[in-house]
Amino acid sequence: MLIRGADAVFADGVKPCDIRIQNGVFLEIAPALEALEGEEVLHAEGLTAFPGLIDMHVHLRDPGFEKKETIETGTMSAVKGGFTQICCMPNTKPVIDNKVVVTYIKARAKEAGRCKVHPIGAITEGQKGENLAAIGGMKAAGAVALSEDGKSVQNTSIMANAMLYAADFGLKCLCHCEDASLVDGGVVNEGYYSTLTGLKGSIRAAEDIMIARELCLAGSLGLPVHICHVSTYSGVQLIREAKARGVAVTAETCPHYFTLTDAAIMGFDTNAKVNPPLREERDRLAVIEGLRDGTLDCIASDHAPHHADDKNVEFNYAAFGISGLETSFALSYTELVRGNGFSLPALSALMSARPASILALAGGKIEAGQPADLTLADLNEKWTVDPAEFVSKGKNTPFAGREVYGRVKYTLVDGRIVYREREDAANDR
Amino acid sequence: MKRKDILGLYDMDAAEIDGILARGLAFKAELKAGRKVFHALAGRSMVTLFYENSTRTRCSFEFAGKFLGGQVVNISAAASSVQKGETLVDTGKTLDAMKTDVIVIRHPAGGAPHLLAKTVKAHVINAGDGMNEHPSQALLDMLTMRENFGSVSGLKVAILGDISHSRVAKSNLYGLTKLGAQVSVYGPRTLMPAGLDAMGAKVCSSREEAVEGADVVMGLRIQLERQKAGNFPSLGEYAKYYGADGEVMKYAKPGALIMHPGPVNRGVELTSGLIDGPSSRIEEQVLSGVAVRMAMLSLLVKEDQDAYPRS
Numbered sequence: 001m002l003i004r005g006a007d008a009v010f011a012d013g014v015k016p017c018d019i020r021i022q023n024g025v026f027l028e029i030a031p032a033l034e035a036l037e038g039e040e041v042l043h044a045e046g047l048t049a050f051p052g053l054i055d056m057h058v059h060l061r062d063p064g065f066e067k068k069e070t071i072e073t074g075t076m077s078a079v080k081g082g083f084t085q086i087c088c089m090p091n092t093k094p095v096i097d098n099k100v101v102v103t104y105i106k107a108r109a110k111e112a113g114r115c116k117v118h119p120i121g122a123i124t125e126g127q128k129g130e131n132l133a134a135i136g137g138m139k140a141a142g143a144v145a146l147s148e149d150g151k152s153v154q155n156t157s158i159m160a161n162a163m164l165y166a167a168d169f170g171l172k173c174l175c176h177c178e179d180a181s182l183v184d185g186g187v188v189n190e191g192y193y194s195t196l197t198g199l200k201g202s203i204r205a206a207e208d209i210m211i212a213r214e215l216c217l218a219g220s221l222g223l224p225v226h227i228c229h230v231s232t233y234s235g236v237q238l239i240r241e242a243k244a245r246g247v248a249v250t251a252e253t254c255p256h257y258f259t260l261t262d263a264a265i266m267g268f269d270t271n272a273k274v275n276p277p278l279r280e281e282r283d284r285l286a287v288i289e290g291l292r293d294g295t296l297d298c299i300a301s302d303h304a305p306h307h308a309d310d311k312n313v314e315f316n317y318a319a320f321g322i323s324g325l326e327t328s329f330a331l332s333y334t335e336l337v338r339g340n341g342f343s344l345p346a347l348s349a350l351m352s353a354r355p356a357s358i359l360a361l362a363g364g365k366i367e368a369g370q371p372a373d374l375t376l377a378d379l380n381e382k383w384t385v386d387p388a389e390f391v392s393k394g395k396n397t398p399f400a401g402r403e404v405y406g407r408v409k410y411t412l413v414d415g416r417i418v419y420r421e422r423e424d425a426a427n428d429r
Numbered sequence: 430m431k432r433k434d435i436l437g438l439y440d441m442d443a444a445e446i447d448g449i450l451a452r453g454l455a456f457k458a459e460l461k462a463g464r465k466v467f468h469a470l471a472g473r474s475m476v477t478l479f480y481e482n483s484t485r486t487r488c489s490f491e492f493a494g495k496f497l498g499g500q501v502v503n504i505s506a507a508a509s510s511v512q513k514g515e516t517l518v519d520t521g522k523t524l525d526a527m528k529t530d531v532i533v534i535r536h537p538a539g540g541a542p543h544l545l546a547k548t549v550k551a552h553v554i555n556a557g558d559g560m561n562e563h564p565s566q567a568l569l570d571m572l573t574m575r576e577n578f579g580s581v582s583g584l585k586v587a588i589l590g591d592i593s594h595s596r597v598a599k600s601n602l603y604g605l606t607k608l609g610a611q612v613s614v615y616g617p618r619t620l621m622p623a624g625l626d627a628m629g630a631k632v633c634s635s636r637e638e639a640v641e642g643a644d645v646v647m648g649l650r651i652q653l654e655r656q657k658a659g660n661f662p663s664l665g666e667y668a669k670y671y672g673a674d675g676e677v678m679k680y681a682k683p684g685a686l687i688m689h690p691g692p693v694n695r696g697v698e699l700t701s702g703l704i705d706g707p708s709s710r711i712e713e714q715v716l717s718g719v720a721v722r723m724a725m726l727s728l729l730v731k732e733d734q735d736a737y738p739r740s
Contacts, residue, residue, distance in 0.1 A: 192624030196439065198539040198561030198596060201623070268540030312518055314538035316559070 001415060002035050005045035006376060008366050009348045019049065021372040024414035029366060042417075044376050047409055050348050051365050052084025052373025053329060054355040057149070057174070057228060057252060057300030059321070060086075060117070063104060064093025069305040069393045071105065074325075075114040077303070077392035079419035081325040082408035084115050084373035085361060086303075089149040090122040097122040097133035099141035106142050114418045115411075116373075118144040118361065123162045123173060129153050132165055139169040144359050147174040149228060150275075152210045154180055160217050167223050172358070174226045177210035177235070178276065187316055189277040193262040199315055204232040204283075207276050211235045215242040215249060224248035226358060229302050231257045231276040233286030240295040250358045251290075252300040255331035256322055256398070258287045264398050270311045270318035272398040274304070288340055291350060298354040301328040305394020323394030327385055329377065331399065333406035372415035381407040430728040434546040434553040437562035438603040446568070446604055449724045450581075453572045457720035460496075469727035470499030473530040478520070479556070480506040480536045485691060485715060486556050486565070490533045493722035499531075517541055521548040530730060534558075552729045560594055565725060566690050567600035569718040571608065573710050574645060576717070577686060582609035587639040587681070588630075589673055590649035590698055591620040591660075597690045598649055602630050615639035616649075616671055619660040636670070636677050643681040646673050648689045648698035664697050674700045678708075686710050 003019040008029065018033035019026060035041050055078065061069040069077075078086045088105060090096035096105070102119045109117035121138035123146045125131045135146065146166050152175065153159040163173050183202040188194050190201025211227055215238060218225035230236060230253045239251050256274060261281050264272035272278060290296035304321025311318050332351060336342040356364030363373045385402045387395035411419035430445065438446065459467075475494040477487050487503065494501040515523075517536070524532055531552045534542050539559030546553040557563040574581050586605055592598045592614055605612050606629040613631040614621070615638070626632050633639035640646055651667065661667045668674075678685065687699060687709045695701050704711060 190623055192627050195599075195622040195624045195628065198559050198599060200560070268543050309516075312544075313516060314536065314544060315540045316538040 001040045001042060002033060003042045003044050003049065003374070003376070005043060006047045006049035008049040009051065009344045010366060011345055011349065011353065014048070014344050019366065019374070021412070021415040024372055024416070026366060026368050026370050026372050029368060042410070044410070046378065047376045048344065048379050049366065050082070050375040050377065051352040052363055052411070052413065053082045053351045053375050054085040054361065054364060055083045055301050055303065055325065055328065056087045056298065056355040056359060058086045058088050058303040058325065059091065059305065060088040060105070061092065061305060062108065063101065067307050068310070071108040071117065072112050073391065073393050074303070074305070075109060075112045075117065077325040077390065079114045079411040079413070080391050080408065081327070082329045082375035082377060082411055083325060084375065084411060084413045085118065085363060086115055087118045087120050087144060087359065089120055089147060091127060091150045095122050095127050096120065096138070096143070097125050097127070099134065099137035102138050102141035102143050115413055118142070118359070120145045120147050120149070120174065122146065123148045123153055124158065127151070129155055129158060132162055135166055135171065136169055139171055143171070144361065145172050145174050145226070147176065147228070149174065149176045151180065152176055152178050156213060156217070159214070160221065163217055163221055163223050163225065172224050172226050174228050175210070175214045176228045177207050177214065179206045179209045182206035182209065187273060187277070188265050189262045189279045191262060191280055193265055197265060197268065199265065202277065204234050204279070207232050208234050208238060211238050215239070215247055218249055219245065219247040224250070227251040229254050229257070229276060229300065230287065230290070230296060231279050231283060233283045236286045236290040236295055240290070240293070243295065250297040251295070252298045253287050253291065253296050254300055254302045255324065255328050255335070258284055258291065259331050259335050260284070260398060268315045269398060270313070270315055271322065271396050273315060273318050273320055274322050275320040288336070291336065292340070292342065297358060299328065299332050299350045300355070301325050303392070305392050306396045307393070308395065311396050321396065322398065323387070323390060323392050323396045325392060326390050327397060327399050327404070329375070329408060330383070330404035330406040333379065334404045338405055372412060374412040375408060376410040378407045378409055379405060381405065383407055430731065432729070434542070435564055435725055435729060436542050436546060436553065436555045438564050438567055438600050438607070439562065443607045446571070446607060449568055449721065449728060450572050450575055452724035452728060453568065453717070453721035454576060456723045457572070457576070457717060460716060460720055465496050466498070467496055467723070468498045470494060470497035470730060473730055474500045474502070474528065475531040475533065475726070476524055476529050477501065477503045477533045477556070478524070479504065480534070480541070481557070483535055483556070485718065486535065489715070489718040490556060490722050492719050493726055496719070497723055497726055499726070517545060518548050521545045525549045525551055531726060554725060554729070557596055559596065561596055562600045563596040564600050565718070565722055566597045567604045568725070569714055569721040570601055570647070570688060570690070571604055572721045573688065573714050573717045574686070577710065578644065581605065584610040584644045585642050586610050586612050586645045586647060587643040588612060588614045588647045588649065589636055589639060590616050590671060591651055592616045592625065592649070593620040593622045594652055595649045601647070602628055613639040613643070617661050617667070636673070637680050640673070640677050640680040643685050645686045645688055646678065646681055648673055648693070650690060650692065651694055651697055653694070664694070668697045672698050672700070673703060675702055678703065684708055688714060690714070
């Protein structure tokens with residue numbers, strides 16, 4: 001296949017290029033390539049070609065919570081959002097804590113046949129924080145990392161052991177950071193808006209303490225660690241300092257932490273209930289600076305789809321989470337590139353090359369010989385977020401009605417078009 | 430009243446609050462004269478839907494509805510289909526289907542009345558939601574102040590105690606500042622929420638500072654059932670450093686009123702000397718409560734009287 005006329009995003013800049021794909025890999029990337037006899041041509045004039053987007057923090061809910069999402073609908077949502085590879089968190093039912101569940105997810109994802117799905121195994125059996133999960137077996141079946149996402153391993157000694165044992169299998173722990181005793185039922189950030197609404201708040205330290213703990217463990221053990229969904233200015237600073245000291249830490253944040261503040265909870269909108277909670281403006285700004293200076297390595301959506309029944313209840317009883325796969329790219333592009341002067345290569349690194357490097361995944365760059373994973377977007381198209389248009393089962397978004405720029409037109413995985421905005425739009429541009 | 434629901438004082442303006450207080454004062458005068466038969470709610474139905482225990486608020490709303498001539502049904506969560514797992518939204522739809530005109534709800538989760546109000550056609554009155562608001566309590570407090578001082582504007586009101594868990598303090602802060610009163614607050618730092626200063630309160634660093642020059646000193650009930658361990662060492666220490674007693678009242682204006690939303694933990698938030706003394710308005714507050722709730726109900730349903738013709 002020949003992709004013609006797109007502006008391709010490379011690490012060092014954006015260049016108009018034609019891209020030839022053969023046998024699922026990039027073959028040639030050069031200006032003005034001639035179509036070969038019988039070669040399929042995708043006219044991509046006016047579109048920007050990003051190395052296939054990678055989301056290393058997604059909840060697919062399958063097995064166990066198929067009412068919220070399935071591997072089928074979750075991967076549809078992913079490719080509509082431009083993602084070619086996603087990593088799915090283990091808080092399913094049963095928990096991904098053994099090779100059987102890893103194998104099930106990989107098989108279902110293969111059947112679905114859209115993006116690549118990399119399971120993340122639990123750190124402890126049943127995510128109970130006690131015995132180590134079957135880490136070796138999960139790795140052999142294809143797990144790419146470990147996480148207790150949704151909570152922290154509260155016992156520090158167990159966490160230290162987990163990091164050591166995981167390292168034997170070349171796996172990193174992706175740490176959701178939350179001191180349970182300090183959160184103590186808090187549902188929002190503690191501050192002006194928690195007082196206004198009377199909703200129970202949790203202070204930044206509840207997140208920061210666990211970030212600091214994981215940094216101490218990583219530094220002390222000489223092992224790498226990854227911090228999930230950083231939301232506090234103080235957490236960004238802790239990670240910045242640790243990096244300066246040489247700790248092998250990487251970190252992610254999510255679009256909602258750099259586009260929203262806790263003002264979004266006013267009116268008790270349960271779609272703005274997320275964990276960690278939306279924080280204040282100083283945090284939002286610090287997260288953007290963290291992304292700019294490399295303290296935060298990448299953007300993940302923390303796609304957390306829920307059924308309306310889980311959200312149309314009292315705020316305290318509502319589920320945490322935002323359905324994020326279909327808004328992550330546009331929110332990031334709009335806020336960071338249009339709003340804060342990030343370059344397209346910088347955005348691309350945050351959403352593709354860096355997550356690939358953190359998890360040692362193939363892909364993440366447009367380069368001859370690499371898997372032909374590609375996201376083609378129209379960056380000038382302005383659109384309005386409408387959850388009714390989500391293909392994810394989770395319509396839970398606080399962004400409904402928000403105007404954003406950047407519309408994904410095509411998503412290619414291993415050289416195959418797995419998403420096009422309009423089914424009949426193959427070549428009518 | 431140009432609104433469907435009364436969910437809190439946060440989004441109510443001074444004119445609306447004034448209107449409720451004026452009507453409440455008129456009702457209170459009639460109640461004091463012994464009248465208990467009114468007609469504003471004749472031909473209407475009202476449900477009190479209580480997911481938390483309450484004696485005075487529920488009883489006060491029930492009397493208010495009945496004095497106004499309404500048909501009142503009381504539902505408490507312990508004896509309802511809530512126990513069978515029904516959601517608030519479904520309970521609301523059920524009450525709506527019975528053509529309920531007004532639902533008075535108390536709920537442990539902040540924002541529950543807002544969710545209900547979005548769901549039902551009935552008027553919704555918040556009778557206390559979690560740590561959010563308790564508008565009728567603040568209105569009855571302000572009515573009591575207005576009755577005593579002629580006006581709320583310019584008053585200095587000190588609120589002492591557990592501000593974090595207190596929906597009463599929040600609603601009072603909104604209402605009092607809108608009517609031009611000054612509010613100072615003081616309590617243990619473990620029970621002081623963030624952002625009170627941004628909400629217009631003077632956050633004090635001692636009970637003496639809070640009470641200095643006050644026209645009204647308001648104690649807040651320590652909700653022992655809501656307290657987790659560790660917010661303060663003991664009730665004795667709480668009473669000594671954060672309660673009101675004769676000593677601290679020397680800092681207030683002479684004759685400053687003592688108020689409390691009740692029920693009082695005697696000797697904790699207030700000493701018995703203050704509760705039973707001449708400046709106490711605690712019992713007066715109770716009758717104010719019935720009157721102000723009658724005002725809320727009658728003003729809320731007035732707008733749609735033509736929609737439900739009385740035959």
